Amino acid sequence: MRVIRRWFIHALVILMLIAPAVAEARLLRRGMRGQDVLSLQHILVDLGYDLVLDGAFGSETEDAVRSLQAAMGLTVDGLVGEKTRDKLAELQASIVLHTVQKGDNLTKLAKEYDTVVRNIILYNGLKDPDHILPGQVLYIPTNSVPALGLLPLRRVTMQWPVEGRISSGYGYRTHPVSNTKHFHGGIDIVAPEGTKVQAAASGKVSSVGNRGNYGLSVVIEHAGGVTTWYGHVSKVSVKVGEQVKQGQTIALVGSTGLVTGPHLDFRIKIGDQTVDPLEWLP
Template structure:
């Protein structure tokens, strides 16, 4: 009887040990691995917007992307996909279940979740735009909103969720990381859950007039403001005069970005401004970028927000490398700080 009891206890112990072992080692894949597990991880990363090949081979590129995901989600950054990393990957890739409320339309839902109407209709097998109260919808975590109703957006507000990084956000909206950083005055790639990120998205064929409002432009470059807008003592002439822009001190050769989309109406040497670019954004609004060392766009060219247009310099009347950035509204300068993020 005692022998049977001992055998029974031993079996229970071995069962518990096996359960603990399989629980602890339920999932693990790392550099050099191959197979369906690796492919599943790569598919999740691909769905989040990472530029990864779904080939089932855990190579260096997959490891780098895994480490980026871990870093942005507060996980141990080791490039190894264990239980915690795998569980979070699955969680952030889940589509959203949404119950239609009174007043909802596909258009308003698309805007709220930054998903195109076409994607919502496709995943729910909807043949028309008609939805009813209490109807259950699946909202895919992708898209830019308002796809089929021709609503045009120049700015999107994205609330950071678990799994987000500047890389995945830039992939989702098709806007490069540097443009997003300039639109939000971010000096690092670090973002936090709940943070609202401005996405300066310009949809094709957007013919809406440009509106000069707070946040309508991105920073042309990030740096210390060495001279503000308004009256000052001229650094060279030593006389009091009105400064119609802001001076941003930056190293020689720093990239200068278009603060908003528009047409180049000046690209050349311009009075005391030196090598200068002026962009016409329509609606009698222009931006000026002065004292550059090199101009990268020609007069007549169309540029998009965040496009590199020049390299900083100290040409013209200048004491050192910097950007003199100005905004003109109906040919009169206005304080750029009132409209930059």
């Protein structure tokens, strides 16, 4: 699988290098739309930028290009010409995406990809390097590591989905309804019924529906194998497959599922594992 992925990335890069010789690539700038803009956005997302893949070169895409140009020592003009395009290809070629498997650790991965542990930690913004989780996607910067200049872009930046008091934190607790002790995989944020629930980060809606005790819920997929979960909502305003922007209203606070009153149960997962949202929220 890893070999195939590596091969695939290399094939893509070779295609990207050949393509300009076949047809002169156009200079991309803000306001443009098209397949080439979408390709650019895909590369930027692969490099860790939090973007909506819509094929439209808007302010988000321009900000990402500027930030990359600044990190790479290029002229910061937000335009994608030959130099920026070459740098993108070079960066993409030097980074391998690795999906963490059971039994992986950073020492093993560093050896496997001929790099050093410190660079993997830095590039992925890992707070707890001893606990990488199966399903988590790590970006492994190989050899030259020009990509380190991109820090700390790697981590998905989150905002609060609703404002309110936290009635129940992450970890072990006694459930207020069933009165049994169990592990709470999220945080409960109290807010009035009908309060707007906003996407914690940009991403793609991967699931909408009823999940038993968790009630009516929305799941959004982000970069790096990260998903955010919004439970007990009363109304959902997005569809599966839809790209959403950070801060966009996706649902309304409700009291569906097993609850004592209206609140949002907000969760963050890496792969299949929940993590403490308070470590991710500003």
